[in-house]
Amino acid sequence: ADKIVTFFTHRYGKIQGVAKGARRLKSKFGASLEPITHINLIYFGKENTNLYKINSCDILEPFSKCKDDLDKLKRVLFLCDLINSTLHEQDVNLKVFELLLKTLHIFTEIEGLERLDTAMDIFSLRFLSAVGFAPKLTHCVYCNKNPSYDYRGSNGIGFHVVKGGIVCGDCLPASEDSIKTNSGIINFIKKSISINPSNLDRLILSREMERDLHKIIRLYIYAHIDREIKSYDFLN
Ligand SMILES: [Zn+2]
Incomplete structure (x- = not known):
């Protein structure tokens, strides 16, 4: 009847905990363990352990x-x-x-x-x-030129997803992997x-x-x- 839950906490990042009896119909955890719920979480366990024990969860914002x-x-x-x-x-x-x-x-x-x-x-x-x-947005991923004044040039501007940045109008025609886009x-x-x-x-x-x-x-x-x-x- 236990449940292992992953939490994203502001102080300790991602942690995993076991909620005793959480699968029972009348569990004390109620809806607090549903995904996308902002809770006040109290848990304990040794530092650097992989699995904490969940003591209580109070719902701060259910995001219904x-x-x-x-x-x-x-x-x-x-x-x-x-x-x-x-x-x-x-x-x-x-x-x-x-x-x-x-x-x-x-x-x-x-x-x-x-x-x-x-x-x-x-x-x-x-x-x-x-x-x-x-993403690199100020300089072309090929020639490293800053094309900010050239956005409206005849070739426009592109984005290369693998290189992770913009492609200037001069380099765009030769770059088959770029997505043509615009300054907006x-x-x-x-x-x-x-x-x-x-x-x-x-x-x-x-x-x-x-x-x-x-x-x-x-x-x-x-x-x-x-x-x-x-x-x-x-x-x-
Ligand atoms: Zn370029």
């Missing part, structure tokens, strides 16, 4: 709106999977913790598939940047990474631009996150 809406649920589960498959146990990352919390609040508020996808893409961009995979998308990516977290919910894209951004981010995650992310197939 993220769980009751299937379109929201599958997206936030993907974000949790991304964290779970990228961070190691006890990798403390306060930035990612706060980003996840903020993103869950945004998901609670917003409606519409495009906005959900935008919120998911912004999370992914900031998350990847926080764990060392920030690149500037949005820049802003998504640099903006103050409290303003994240103000970033909105048109439907067409969201589709282009989503394609880039999806391929970028595939190229840089080695592990298989289970919820991805479900999402597409």
